[in-house]
Amino acid sequence: MTPTAVDVVLPCLDEAGALPWVLGRIPAGWRAVVVDNGSTDGSARIAADLGATVVPEPRRGFGAACHAGLLAADAEFVCFCDCDGSLDPGLLPGFVAQLVSGDADLVLGRRRPVAPGAFPPHARAGNVALARMLRRRTGLRLRDLGPLRAARREALLGLGMTDRRSGYPLETVVLAADAGWRIAERDVVYHPRTGRSKVTGTWRGTWHAVRDMRAVLAAPPRPAGDLVDAR
Template sequence: MIPLTADVVLPCLDEADALPWVLSRIPPGWRAVVVDNGSSDGSAAVAAELGATVVCEPRRGFGAACHAGLLACTAEFVCFCDCDASLDPALLPAFVRQLGDGDADLVLGRRRPAARRAFPPHARAGNAALVRMLHRRTGVRLRDLGPLRAGRREALLGLGLTDRRSGYPLEMVVRGADAGWRITERDVPYRPRTGTSKVTGTWRGTWHAVRDMRAVLAAPARPLPYEAATR
């Protein structure tokens, strides 16, 4: 069996302390694409020294960083992973195998907390509310909207994603569901992050993320720019 390879997009804002562990977990032969989103702690330099491809995205926003990374990718398969050491990119080959075998069009990691403080109550509550709203909007039943995920580059570009804030991961799922994609989940351990969270670490951050995602769910379905389904 020929091993599948992928590019891994790592949106990054002040993650210099976490980067060494995260980049050490990138599967052999894969490319790490670290998207620096305005870090002030030298994250870009750390990533470059450790061999990652570094993309600078001056416009702040999780979606802006993710999309800049997607545009910089060249591999057939593209994965996304947080850059805070809460999720292990070494688990991604199993995600890509599902894509390569034709068993799924988008594979998401369902976060299973490895410690109580890894997934605080307000973040869990926000996530639970969103997956219920997602089911009502699309009919897709998921248990998590986690950021560890994998898809095909051309198909992801074909979704025409426009959100550049916290709604980007949800918009990917919604647009994929509208295109008839097979969306599956795999359980993954979720560890306490290194450093301070910019989103789910506070009630305010979680509220802003939920607000952005609710706006995505409220938007009417629209035609894809071109055929994005891979089936």
């Protein structure tokens, strides 16, 4: 691959403590696109000092940050990774290799926690419930809806994601399934995050995330002509 063939989108909200480790794990030759979603702890400056491309996104929301990064990317392949130190972007070459080989159109990381507290019970319960609802909606038998993922940029843009909150990752999977994409999972190590989670760190945060995602699943399938086949 050429050095600009892969961009890694990293949604960021006050992740100063984790950024050095995360950015230090970006594969050589790949570009880190840190989307600053209103940080007040100097995250944007730290990311820029460490060589990342920093994209400001003032609209709060995980989906807003993800989509801003997707729009800012210009590589053929785009990966997404949390910026809190819980996931290792150094694992992403294996994801992209599956895309290049034609084995998959969208590759998702199945989180395998390595320490107590890495995947708290409320977050795990919400994830299981959503996986079941996703199966009923699409027929996909996925075991996780984790944020470490990879796909081709133009194909992702063609799906036309509209959610700008916690439902964005799930909406991507739903639309990809509706378009007939081949979706694969890879086991990935899941570490305790650095700092407090803004989404699933509490039962309340998990409930809000599940609510956003239930709305995605409740939406009727789009007409086939509105979706893009990744192949």
